[in-house]
Amino acid sequence: MxxxxxxxxxxxxxxxxxxxxxxxxxxxxxxxxxxxxxxxxxxxxxxxxxxxxxxxxxxxxxxxxxxxxxxxxxxxxxxxxxxxxxxxGPEGGGFRLALATLAKGRMSVAAGCVGIAQGCLDAAVGYAAQRTQFGKPIAGHQLVQQLLTAIAVDTAAARLLVWQVADLIDRDQPFATEASMAKLFASEAAVRAANNAVQVFGGYGYIDEYPVGKYLRDARVATLYEGTSQIQQLLIGRALTGVNAF
Ligand SMILES: Cc1cc2nc3c(=O)[nH]c(=O)nc-3n(C[C@H](O)[C@H](O)[C@H](O)COP(=O)(O)OP(=O)(O)OC[C@H]3O[C@@H](n4cnc5c(N)ncnc54)[C@H](O)[C@@H]3O)c2cc1C
The missing domain is CATH 2.40.110.10 (Butyryl-CoA Dehydrogenase, subunit A, domain 2)
Incomplete structure (x- = not known):
């Protein structure tokens, strides 16, 4: 409202x-x-x-x-x-203030998502090494390695986008669009990473004995707050084209 x-x-x-x-x-x-x-x-x-x-x-x-x-x-x-x-601030100056605050907020949400994704990677790699099925650790099954690889690439890419924003902030450069990119990618990547981690854990991923189910539940909100993924796409699109599609 x-x-x-x-x-x-x-x-x-x-x-x-x-x-x-x-x-x-x-x-x-x-x-x-x-x-x-x-x-x-x-x-x-x-x-x-x-x-x-x-x-x-x-x-x-x-x-x-x-x-x-x-x-x-x-x-x-x-x-x-x-x-x-x-x-x-001045009357009518709220939007400018919100944009400045939100850009840093988006950066911190993105950084939190890197943490979730890294947690998923650590948990999934560790579990894959100790869980044995069909006579060998599941880490030795190619399709499990595919899941682990997807988590690792998502985590690394999200981290680099966050570092890009941090570098811009350190150098006093504009960073709002890059913060939207980092937030969009890292939040979606954290959800993918957590979903893939649950898959690596099999049925154990679905119960509270291991942390990855919680990672999935916690990651999910990151695509919603500080501007939904759709809003980030509109912001990035506007920065690219100069056209407001809101
Ligand atoms: C646990 C939690 C904590 C939160 N904490 C805060 C907080 O502290 N401060 C704060 O300000 N917000 C916070 N939020 C976010 C905020 O409350 C809203 O949920 C958020 O701004 C999205 O608004 P909405 O839920 O009304 O969704 P809606 O705006 O109704 O969006 C519904 C869907 O429509 C899409 N949509 C909406 N407009 C467009 C458009 N123009 N073009 C394309 N798609 C569109 C959305 O992307 C989404 O998919 C929090 C949310 C949650 C769940």
Whole structure:
């Protein structure tokens, strides 16, 4: 749902709902992007809203596929009154702020996905060496090696894309499109890697005795938050062509 903020004297009144907010039930302050003007980028303003402000309610989301150790909240803002001092940056400057924040967030999601993929590789290689079927370790079956190879290549490629973004940041160069590329590839690669790791583990991949089932559940959300894979593709496509296909 859209979040809107309207001026009321020297204050702002903010109304809206945001369903999935990481640590939303524990945070002391919420960073809220609200529409304060007409359509388009310049109509969005950022606010820092203390979560104990009257009108702001929140509840914990239960029943997630993965990330079960992390609190996810739903925040509802019903005419939440904040002073103009709660505005972060200029009026209408929220979109620019969001882009800068999201680009680094995408880089960190991508880096986390490299960690998941590497965990899948380590677990799958280790299991393939010790599990014996048809008289030899399953690592000696060509089709199992194919699965391991796919995980390794996905992991290495994702890592290099993340390092590319890190290098650009270190050199103070623009990195938003490269962060989208890294996030798109690494999140999809982590899901593929975890899925392939479950396959290497056979039935044991499907139960909690080994970690790869959890890796799959945890990786899945990475293609959804900080901009879905489709949104990353639209961002990259726009950067390539100059045409906005949103
Ligand atoms: C556990 C969890 C934690 C999260 N934490 C946060 C958080 O802390 N902060 C935060 O801001 N967000 C967070 N998110 C993400 C956020 O809540 C939304 O889930 C996310 O922005 C996607 O929006 P949506 O779920 O409404 O999907 P929708 O926007 O309804 O998308 C549904 C589908 O349509 C596609 N789609 C939508 N628009 C287009 C388009 N223009 N072109 C092509 N395809 C399109 C999407 O890619 C997707 O496949 C979190 C999500 C989860 C699951």
């Amino acid at each position: 859209r979040t809107r903020a309207v001026r009321d004297g020297t204050d702002w009144l903010i109304t809206g709902t945001k369903t999935f907010i990481t640590n939303g039930t524990t945070a002391d302050v919420a960073l809220v992007f609200a529409r304060t003007g007409g359509p388009g980028h310049r109509g969005i303003t950022a606010f820092l809203v203390p979560t104990d402000t009257p009108g702001l309610t929140r509840r914990e989301i239960h029943g997630k596929l993965g990330l079960r150790g992390q609190a996810t909240g739903e925040l509802r803002l019903d005419e939440v009154r904040v002073p103009d001092a709660a505005r972060l």
